[in-house]
Amino acid sequence: MLQQKIPATVITGFLGAGKTTIIRNMLMNANGKKIALIINEFGDLGVDGEVLKGCGAENCTEDDIIELTNGCICCTVADDFVPTMQKLLERDVKPDHIVIETSGLALPQPLVAAFNWPDIRTRVTVDGVVTVVDSAAVAAGRFADDHDRIDAARAADDSLDHESPIEELFEDQLICADLIVLNKTDLLDASAIAEVKTEVARRIERKPILIEARNGDVPAMVLLGLGAGTEDDIQNRKSHHELEHEALHASGTDHDHHHDHDEFESFALKLGEVRDPSAFVDRLKPVIESHDVLRLKGFIDVPGKPMRLVIQAVGTRIETYYDRPWASGEKRQTRLVVIGLHDWDYGAVVEAVQAAAA
Numbered sequence: 001m002l003q004q005k006i007p008a009t010v011i012t013g014f015l016g017a018g019k020t021t022i023i024r025n026m027l028m029n030a031n032g033k034k035i036a037l038i039i040n041e042f043g044d045l046g047v048d049g050e051v052l053k054g055c056g057a058e059n060c061t062e063d064d065i066i067e068l069t070n071g072c073i074c075c076t077v078a079d080d081f082v083p084t085m086q087k088l089l090e091r092d093v094k095p096d097h098i099v100i101e102t103s104g105l106a107l108p109q110p111l112v113a114a115f116n117w118p119d120i121r122t123r124v125t126v127d128g129v130v131t132v133v134d135s136a137a138v139a140a141g142r143f144a145d146d147h148d149r150i151d152a153a154r155a156a157d158d159s160l161d162h163e164s165p166i167e168e169l170f171e172d173q174l175i176c177a178d179l180i181v182l183n184k185t186d187l188l189d190a191s192a193i194a195e196v197k198t199e200v201a202r203r204i205e206r207k208p209i210l211i212e213a214r215n216g217d218v219p220a221m222v223l224l225g226l227g228a229g230t231e232d233d234i235q236n237r238k239s240h241h242e243l244e245h246e247a248l249h250a251s252g253t254d255h256d257h258h259h260d261h262d263e264f265e266s267f268a269l270k271l272g273e274v275r276d277p278s279a280f281v282d283r284l285k286p287v288i289e290s291h292d293v294l295r296l297k298g299f300i301d302v303p304g305k306p307m308r309l310v311i312q313a314v315g316t317r318i319e320t321y322y323d324r325p326w327a328s329g330e331k332r333q334t335r336l337v338v339i340g341l342h343d344w345d346y347g348a349v350v351e352a353v354q355a356a357a358a
């Protein structure tokens with residue numbers, strides 16, 4: 001008997017756009033579908049996996065959540081992703097649907113291409129690539145970089161062929177989408193949302209479905225019911241990197257030009273108790289602003305509190321909430337992951353975050 005392929009949904013989008021939030025919502029509304037999650041993060045601390053395990057969904061137990069933390073999934077496809085999929089597909093009880101959350105810095109294209117590997121292609125299909133957009137960040141001009149500055153830099157150094165790394169990545173993630181979710185529309189008025197739509201649409205020639213969402217509230221039926229078979233269409237969704245590579249190849253100047261994440265850096269910090277989390281948040285804001293920290297997240301140990309406090313910062317917008325009690329035998333500790341552009345003053349950022357927590 002011909003086995004039906006298991007559908008897999010790829011959830012991508014820049015740092016902090018709301019990927020984990022969408023998945024958390026979906027798990028609560030999946031109508032009994034057994035979901036397997038593959039979670040990929042940039043940085044050593046598996047915060048997203050822990051947050052999702054903390055939500056205790058019955059259709060997706062801790063066993064069904066697999067974390068890939070050896071760097072961005074697009075660079076570790078062969079070593080990490082493919083073996084993980086193979087193991088998942090060998091389980092006795094197969095999932096009804098596989099959901100993959102890429103890191104905010106990953107290119108979805110190499111991941112989708114992996115679905116054409118022979119022993120994966122016969123068993124799984126990409127139901128769709130969902131690209132989550134932080135509408136507030138788009139409205140604030142986060143992805144529309146200062147082109148004059150970049151042009152000037154290019155004029156001074158003609159080996160610079162890139163747009164800014166953030167803008168390029170944003171476009172590559174859009175280009176690969178079957179569904180674009182304009183998330184965080186609660187933070188904008190109607191005219192700003194309309195501008196964001198125009199801004200997003202002008203960056204892609206294909207016309208994927210575009211929907212608005214607040215707090216990642218997208219019906220599971222929509223999210224998991226795209227039926228796109230994206231692996232058959234990757235030729236039409238090439239990343240800047242792939243196009244550049246092809247152009248160099250055609251001009252005979254091809255060289256060993258790997259995609260990497262050199263433009264971004266992250267570090268993990270382990271700290272002691274934070275007595276006054278709201279003062280910590282207040283002190284963090286100027287640190288994030290002055291050092292252009294792109295993302296900070298983790299868990300805080302607040303003395304006297306039985307629960308751990310989750311902290312999520314996307315730019316200077318910071319949210320904290322208690323998610324679950326510290327488990328017995330679990331070490332109470334403040335653990336943070338901080339992501340920024342590689343040219344930041346690393347030592348100064350570490351010191352400033354430590355000082356803010358003290």
Ligand SMILES: Nc1nc2c(ncn2[C@@H]2O[C@H](COP(=O)(O)OP(=O)(O)OP(=O)(O)O)[C@@H](O)[C@H]2O)c(=O)[nH]1
Binds near residue numbers: 014015104
């Ligand atoms: N105001 C607002 N905040 C949101 C919305 N969706 C998510 N957030 C918040 O944005 C922050 C980041 O959300 P996540 O879901 O962790 O984002 P992510 O894309 O998984 O982040 P990375 O995995 O680090 O790239 C959290 O504080 C969320 O609560 C939304 O629609 N509106």
